[in-house]
Amino acid sequence: xxxxxxxxxxxxxxxxxxxxTAIITSxxxxxxxxNFSKVKKGILDSYDVKRYTGNVVExxxxxxxxxxxxxxxxxxxxxxxxxxxxxxxxxxxxNQPATERKSHxxxxxxxx
Numbered sequence: 625x626x627x628x629x630x631x632x633x634x635x636x637x638x639x640x641x642x643x644x645t646a647i648i649t650s651x652x653x654x655x656x657x658x659n660f661s662k663v664k665k666g667i668l669d670s671y672d673v674k675r676y677t678g679n680v681v682e683x684x685x686x687x688x689x690x691x692x693x694x695x696x697x698x699x700x701x702x703x704x705x706x707x708x709x710x711x712x713x714x715x716x717x718x719n720q721p722a723t724e725r726k727s728h729x730x731x732x733x734x735x736x
Contacts, residue, residue, distance in 0.1 A: 627652060632683065636660065639688030646690040646706070650680035655695055657709055672709030 631651045636644040647658045657672045678697050686692035686703065693709075695702045 632680070635684050637685040637690035642688055642690075646685065648683055648685060648693060650683045650695075652679050653677065655680055655683050655693065655709065657693070657706060670711075672706065672711055674704075674709045 629651060631649045634647050634649040637646045637648075638644065645660050647660055647663065649656050653676045655674045655676070658668070659670070662668075662670055676695070676697060678699075680695055681698060682694075682696040684694050686694060691706055692703055693706050695704065
């Protein structure tokens with residue numbers, strides 16, 4: 625892999641009456657989210673991740689919930705449902721061999 629690991633400061637979902645239920649951070653082009661109750665139980669290898677084409681500048685939860693994530697890239701700001709992150713559990717690596725990844729060759733890159 626060889627890339628420098630440099631996580632952004634982790635953030636908890638917050639709100640007026642919201643309990644902290646999720647943690648989010650980023651590293652390079654990745655946004656990573658954990659279920660806080662699992663983390664408190666010591667389950668650290670179950671998380672959700674999404675990769676972007678560019679580096680993530682900032683990430684945070686929408687105020688008052690843990691369902692939507694606001695992601696700032698160098699030239700864009702996005703809000704996406706947390707469920708759009710890919711679940712990663714156990715020791716599954718983000719650095720899978722290409723032969724084990726799903727093919728995206730049938731996806732057309734069409735503008736909005």
